[in-house]
Amino acid sequence: MGLLERLRKEWFILGIVLVIAVARLEPGVGVKGGPLKPEITITYIAVSAIFFNSGLSLKTEELTSALMHVKLHLFVQIFTLVFFPTAIWVFLQLLSITPINEWLLKGLQTVGCMPPPVSSAVILTKAVGGNEAAAIFNSAFGSFLQRPT
Numbered sequence: 001m002g003l004l005e006r007l008r009k010e011w012f013i014l015g016i017v018l019v020i021a022v023a024r025l026e027p028g029v030g031v032k033g034g035p036l037k038p039e040i041t042i043t044y045i046a047v048s049a050i051f052f053n054s055g056l057s058l059k060t061e062e063l064t065s066a067l068m069h070v071k072l073h074l075f076v077q078i079f080t081l082v083f084f085p086t087a088i089w090v091f092l093q094l095l096s097i098t099p100i101n102e103w104l105l106k107g108l109q110t111v112g113c114m115p116p117p118v119s120s121a122v123i124l125t126k127a128v129g130g131n132e133a134a135a136i137f138n139s140a141f142g143s144f145l146q147r148p149t
Contacts, residue, residue: 012127050122058133066133076138080115081145088112115142 007014023030030036089112092105116139125135 012123055136058136062133063137066131066137069131069134072131072134073138073141076134077142077145080138080142085113115139115145 001009028034030038032039088109092109092112095105095108121135121139122132126132
C-alpha cells in the first residue's frame with residue numbers, strides 16, 4: 001500500500017490530528033466568543049448538518065431495519081448507561097485512595113456518566129463502515145434517556 005493510498009484511507013484520523021495541531025497552535029480561534037463562534041456554530045449548525053447529511057444518506061429501509069435490532073439497542077444502551085458508569089465508579093473508588101486531586105475525580109465521574117456525543121458517534125461509525133442507522137438511533141435515544149442537568 002503506497003503512502004498516498006494510505007493517506008486517502010486514513011483521511012479522517014489525519015484530519016483530527018491536523019485540527020488538534022492547529023488548535024494547539026492557535027487556541028483563541030475556537031474559544032467562546034472567538035471568530036468561529038462555537039456556541040452557535042457547533043451547538044446548532046454543525047450538529048444539525050451532521051444529522052441532515054446522515055439522514056440524506058440513509059435509505060428508509062436501512063433505518064427501519066436498524067430499528068428492528070432490539071438486542072443491539074439494549075446492549076448499546078446498557079453498556080453506555082449502566083456498565084460504563086459503574087466501571088468508572090469502581091475505578092474512581094480505587095483512585096480515591098491515592099493522592100489524586102478530588103476535583104479531577106469528580107470530573108472523571110461526570111464524564112463517565114455522559115452519553116457519547118451524537119455527532120461523534122455518527123461520524124466515527126460512518127468512517128469505519130459501521131451501521132450508521134443504528135448509531136444514529138442509539139445516539140439520539142441514549143441522549144433522550146439521559147436525565148437533563
